[in-house]
Amino acid sequence: MIPLFVLPLLPFLGFLLCGLLGRKLGKTFVTVCGVGSVAATTVLAWVRLVPFAADAFAGHAAPILERYGSWIRAGNVSVDFAMRLDPLSALMLSFVTFVGFLIHVYSVGYMHHDEGYWRYFSYLNLFMFAMLTLVLGSNFLILFVGWEGVGLCSYLLIAFDYQKESSARAGRKAFVANRVGDFGFLIGLFLVLGLFGSLEFDRIFPAAAAAPERFAPAMTAIALCLFIGACGKSAQLPLYVWLPDAMAGPTPVSALIHAATMVTAGVYVVARANVFFRLSPTAMAVVAIVGGATALFAAIIGTAQTDIKKVLAYSTISQLGYMFLACGVGAFVAGMFHVMTHAFFKALLFLGSGSVIHAMGGEQDMRRMGGLRRALPVTYWTFLAATLAIAGIPVWAGFFSKDEILGAVFAKSPALWAVGFVAAGLTSFYMFRVVYLTFFGTFRGTEEEKHHLHESPATMTGPLVILAILSTVGGFVGLPAFLGERANLFHRFLSPIVPPIAAGALIGELGCGTEIALIAASVAVALVGWVVARTFYSGERAGTVPERFVRAFPGVHRVVENKFYVDELYEAVIYRPFRALSRMFWKVVDTLIIDGLVNAGSFLVELAGDLLRFFTTGNVRNYALTFLLGIVALLAYLGWAPR
Amino acid sequence: MSVPLLDVLVVSVALFSLGLCGALLRRNAITIFLSIELMLNAANLAIVGFGEKVGGYAGQTVVFFAIVVAAAEAAVGLAIFVAVFRHHETIDVNKTNLLKW
Numbered sequence: 001m002i003p004l005f006v007l008p009l010l011p012f013l014g015f016l017l018c019g020l021l022g023r024k025l026g027k028t029f030v031t032v033c034g035v036g037s038v039a040a041t042t043v044l045a046w047v048r049l050v051p052f053a054a055d056a057f058a059g060h061a062a063p064i065l066e067r068y069g070s071w072i073r074a075g076n077v078s079v080d081f082a083m084r085l086d087p088l089s090a091l092m093l094s095f096v097t098f099v100g101f102l103i104h105v106y107s108v109g110y111m112h113h114d115e116g117y118w119r120y121f122s123y124l125n126l127f128m129f130a131m132l133t134l135v136l137g138s139n140f141l142i143l144f145v146g147w148e149g150v151g152l153c154s155y156l157l158i159a160f161d162y163q164k165e166s167s168a169r170a171g172r173k174a175f176v177a178n179r180v181g182d183f184g185f186l187i188g189l190f191l192v193l194g195l196f197g198s199l200e201f202d203r204i205f206p207a208a209a210a211a212p213e214r215f216a217p218a219m220t221a222i223a224l225c226l227f228i229g230a231c232g233k234s235a236q237l238p239l240y241v242w243l244p245d246a247m248a249g250p251t252p253v254s255a256l257i258h259a260a261t262m263v264t265a266g267v268y269v270v271a272r273a274n275v276f277f278r279l280s281p282t283a284m285a286v287v288a289i290v291g292g293a294t295a296l297f298a299a300i301i302g303t304a305q306t307d308i309k310k311v312l313a314y315s316t317i318s319q320l321g322y323m324f325l326a327c328g329v330g331a332f333v334a335g336m337f338h339v340m341t342h343a344f345f346k347a348l349l350f351l352g353s354g355s356v357i358h359a360m361g362g363e364q365d366m367r368r369m370g371g372l373r374r375a376l377p378v379t380y381w382t383f384l385a386a387t388l389a390i391a392g393i394p395v396w397a398g399f400f401s402k403d404e405i406l407g408a409v410f411a412k413s414p415a416l417w418a419v420g421f422v423a424a425g426l427t428s429f430y431m432f433r434v435v436y437l438t439f440f441g442t443f444r445g446t447e448e449e450k451h452h453l454h455e456s457p458a459t460m461t462g463p464l465v466i467l468a469i470l471s472t473v474g475g476f477v478g479l480p481a482f483l484g485e486r487a488n489l490f491h492r493f494l495s496p497i498v499p500p501i502a503a504g505a506l507i508g509e510l511g512c513g514t515e516i517a518l519i520a521a522s523v524a525v526a527l528v529g530w531v532v533a534r535t536f537y538s539g540e541r542a543g544t545v546p547e548r549f550v551r552a553f554p555g556v557h558r559v560v561e562n563k564f565y566v567d568e569l570y571e572a573v574i575y576r577p578f579r580a581l582s583r584m585f586w587k588v589v590d591t592l593i594i595d596g597l598v599n600a601g602s603f604l605v606e607l608a609g610d611l612l613r614f615f616t617t618g619n620v621r622n623y624a625l626t627f628l629l630g631i632v633a634l635l636a637y638l639g640w641a642p643r
Numbered sequence: 644m645s646v647p648l649l650d651v652l653v654v655s656v657a658l659f660s661l662g663l664c665g666a667l668l669r670r671n672a673i674t675i676f677l678s679i680e681l682m683l684n685a686a687n688l689a690i691v692g693f694g695e696k697v698g699g700y701a702g703q704t705v706v707f708f709a710i711v712v713a714a715a716e717a718a719v720g721l722a723i724f725v726a727v728f729r730h731h732e733t734i735d736v737n738k739t740n741l742l743k744w
Contacts, residue, residue: 619737620675620736620739621666621668621736621737624666628663
């Protein structure tokens with residue numbers, strides 16, 4: 001049996017080889033090392049996952065703990081180097097490796113002409129290493145290593161074209177926004193350490209579950225701190241601002257960050273710490289409200305974006321809002337289910353948009369596309385599959401996960417359900433808007449671009465097809481509850497980590513009729529979104545209806561198009577005052593006071609020296625006279641000093 | 644017949660003061676040097692006087708050492724004056740103020 005630590009180690013080796021030797025040894029070497037290491041990881045991961053999953057479904061899956069040594073030992077606190085395979089980490093491992101691998105393969109085609117090919121793959125491998133460390137760590141500290149690792153890699157990859165000011169700025173923004181979240185996360189970890197004296201998952205969670213009345217008072221603080229970290233990583237209100245700007249990175253990177261790795265880390269942490277969250281109704285309410293608000297807010301912004309990748313970015317924020325909404329009402333399993341299906345279809349959407357951008361020679365504005373269906377058939381059909389999935393059209397993967405979330409939310413709070421319901425309709429609308437603007441109608445770009453249109457190479461279309469199949473059938477592992485508790489493989493798999501009471505029972509309470517009615521309603525709203533997008537953006541009238549809308553409500557449109565001016569708000573409320581404060585510290589405290597003190601010291605010494613200089617006459621008899629006066633003074637002192 | 648200690652000390656102080664005045668007021672380095680020898684001898688005289696008072700030969704022995712050291716110093720000092728004279732063609736201490744600021 002291969003030890004678990006090999007899984008993150010392989011991409012790390014790939015990172016070292018690509019990074020250190022890649023520039024000299026050329027593209028073939030980089031491709032073999034970069035993609036090969038992730039391929040090997042994927043194969044080895046699945047070799048471990050298949051028997052584990054078989055055991056889990058047979059009903060006797062004890063978490064596998066592998067301890068490699070001690071890391072920190074101080075007083076009664078000890079942290080081990082240890083990895084853990086349980087249903088939750090197994091689930092994350094399965095799609096992080098697989099989707100990550102597909103994105104690597106795709107990148108071979110997409111980045112083919114890039115000068116920084118070796119650098120790109122070394123970063124991408126480091127990203128995989130960090131994410132696998134995060135997922136497999138058996139305690140919060142190892143998790144935090146991976147957590148910071150993905151933060152670093154997102155910075156490196158978003159700012160991949162570091163010579164462009166906008167890319168460098170976007171990378172910095174992602175990094176700083178994540179640090180804000182990490183600050184909360186770290187405080188949460190310190191609180192956990194202070195309360196339990198350990199960060200080991202299988203010590204702290206059972207301890208909290210065993211004595212809820214003892215630990216519950218502190219849990220609101222801990223859960224909220226962890227959630228702040230999750231907000232940063234998973235781009236929730238109010239820390240979401242970095243994600244749309246992250247579009248500055250190469251498109252496969254967007255896919256990796258948005259779908260398989262970084263942004264899912266926040267949901268993973270909340271699901272992992274579900275014991276803590278369930279002890280605090282306040283924290284749960286905060287999670288649900290933030291998630292619901294984010295889902296709606298980002299979906300509204302998504303309807304007015306014209307950059308194809310920006311739409312997808314806001315869509316990611318919105319979908320992550322759904323996941324947190326699910327966690328907030330206690331349906332952690334539904335949240336994780338959506339993480340998985342979202343990984344499939346969002347990776348597919350990003351890679352599909354990458355294929356479009358590739359064909360358009362770098363153009364990302366949908367207003368200059370149109371009619372690409374004929375030139376890019378594979379891209380079109382796979383993109384359509386992902387759109388159907390995210391819109392929640394039945395049998396596609398997103399339908400199952402989204403409706404499970406909405407069902408669970410309805411059981412807890414019809415008001416929040418309404419928010420999610422409206423967001424679902426908007427999701428359907430803005431995604432079909434992308435499809436109609438991009439693939440239907442007539443081409444709106446230049447003749448030269450039209451001539452240049454071509455389908456992408458096989459390394460790019462291959463992953464698209466595989467992800468399209470997963471987006472289509474991936475939802476069947478989590479069939480709706482009214483078909484029976486046994487039908488939902490997903491719940492059965494995750495139940496050892498997330499007790500069923502919080503996971504499946506919510507929807508069970510609703511009863512069969514309500515559940516079917518809810519499903520019908522959300523399918524209906526998805527179809528409405530589709531039809532509206534179709535009437536707005538397809539056929540002869542393409543673009544006229546939205547234009548009339550914009551003319552009718554110019555204010556509303558301007559506010560939405562400018563993303564509710566949140567960036568501007570942050571700039572005014574946080575950035576400017578901080579910069580003014582920093583300037584004050586620089587000019588007044590540092591330059592004036594601190595430098596002033598140091599300079600004053602040297603000035604005094606210099607002054608004393610200047611004064612004493614005049615006594616250095618060089619005249620022997622002056623010196624002798626000084627001696628005499630000194631001796632007289634000394635003798636006088638000795639003579640009169642009190643005995 | 645022994646000289647009273649007070650007389651010895653009076654002579655010693657007188658000698659020392661003369662030497663001090665010479666050292667401070669004269670310009671010729673050799674004269675200053677001679678004045679310093681005078682102060683040294685005043686000190687020697689005081690030591691002999693005190694030694695006589697205490698009894699034994701310790702005082703006289705110390706004075707012998709002091710005179711030997713002073714003689715060695717005089718040799719070094721004169722060598723320096725010769726070197727200074729070769730350089731400046733004078734041994735007027737007011738004109739050899741190389742250590743001045």
